[in-house]
Amino acid sequence: MTDGTYVGPSPVKPIPDDIRPSQEHAITLWSDIRSYVAALPAIDRIFLVGAGGSYSGLQAAHYQLDRHSLIPTTSVNSDEFYYRASPAVGPGALVITLSAAGNTPETVRAGSWAQERGAAVVAVTLNSEGPLAEAIKTAFIARNGDGNQILLQLLVLAVLQREGRDVSAQLRALASLPAATEAALRTFEPTAAAIAEDMKDVPVTYLIASGPLQGMGSTFTSCFLQEMQWMHAATINADEFFQGPFEVFDQGTKSILFLGEDETRPMSERVERFLEQYGGTIHRVDSRDLDLPGIAATERSFVAPLVYYALTFRLAAHYAAVRGYTLEGRRYMWQFAY
Template sequence: MELREIIEAINEEKQKVGGIENVVWLAAGGSYGGFYPGHYFLDQEAKKLRSKNITSNEFVQAPPAFVGENTVAVVCSMRGTPETIEAAKVVKKLGAATIALYVDESELTEVCDFKFVYDSVAVDSSDFSKTNAAYGLKIAMLLLDVVEGYEHVSVALQSFEGVDSAYRQAVTDIRTKAIKWALQNRESKSIHVLGSGATFGAAYIFSICNIMEMLQIDSPTVNCCDFFHGPFEVINEETSVFLLVGEGGSRSNDERAARFLQEFGGKNVFLLDAQDLGLNKFDSKVSEHFNHLIFSPILNNVFMRELAYQIKKDYMTRTYMWKAQYN
């Protein structure tokens, strides 16, 4: 079944209990961050639908009271993370309709009502309009259109057709800057990542998955708005800061942070602008919701890899993951 057919089937079934009222996004790590654009879209655009993005094990231990028969749960795991499978079981017992996003079949795809395979963001040959983040966003757009109606649905869905080519052009356009950034930061012991609005999920993934997990470098993630409520006190000429400047309503917040960093920061401040990645070529009615779909793979596949090369780090090695017992 196509995504719209899945959403329409769920919506028809849920009419028996009053319709779809809530959407929960369940995943862990990078998959959790990958749901940010879908959640952010509904948070911004929906008038009635409630959306909550929650990490798998947090949901297992403390599911929100609103989750029940009027809920759609979108659950993502590349290969079947145990706590995500458990989250799917819990949310299904609570009466929610479940959609699994996956790369490899696992118990997750057995538990969920519907399943949809996606392309990995870390694989160069992937179609970047078919990643987990892209499908999460498309599900959010279709849910809004089916349940409430979404006036920009046609241009939004058409915009997915330009994602892969925009990403590939951005890879070419930004590589020289990425090499320069990696050279300047190869001695950095900590890299602060800033973003806001629709870019915050990409900033979060860059910190926890790319810099901390893959390169084992400390990396706080800070919202550009909250930057001025504490975190800016650590800025000096040596502080390494990576700022995402996005398209959309929160761009002015990113630009405010940029002005401060340009005045008080030093050579290790780097700004990655959505307009340099071609996001301003998307229709302005929907462009902000596509920030993540370009930013996140660029950060993983260009910036993280360039820094790994400069510090002579095999980014597939881990200290604890796949080794230490933590369950």
């Protein structure tokens, strides 16, 4: 861990000023996304395809499809998708690929293969000139990851509208999301600072989540802590917690618990009760505590993963500040062929 990414503890970087504009830009693409999905001749199965943080970033959209759509949905890692070569990939299948920079070769290959098979393939990415956008006929381009998350949810809403569902409440929530995210980030700053300071040197970081927050938890532990801070970390599904992982928890174990307002909240509350009795310090990040102005109570669970996406970036910034390791350094990734 001495390859030049250690700069020493420093003040946390300010909240980026590109989050709100990126979210607002993504919302303007609703008409294009709705028209694209409505014009498809058939959709009888959906595949969500990505790798690494992009695969984790698909999980909130998958949750909404599972909850509200009659169309079977599968989320799968890019290379698994390609090598499994399911015969279900073809006409009638909608394949949504996600790659932030659009450079992930596994995702480019997976999307290209599905397109060759006759599936309707969409790319969600930040780079209109990247390999993914160039390989896939239909690409929706965001300005940053916060925008990508909105594009995924807009694709979900377009599918639901195609099925005859009223999505006006969700669209109103997305319209209010940029201001709500700003408010949530401001109120989260003290919590983020406290978590980072207390957890910066733990031997293993355990984060427990459920439902639509599962992917955001995995993004934090896999991308930010393992990839960027070289810390041992894992996200545990709240139900799977009781299928083995809880045996390693004791009074000396510190953990982070994501609590949402969706239907799976009782799973995380069950973990919370266990940890209060048998675990050590619990750092709760509860969406009920977030200030989300303009978001109807019925839609808070819908927007929560999009807000948590921004919150995890802030939490990572606080880790970098107190640990002294930048978020840009890598030991292996992009350093050589592997």
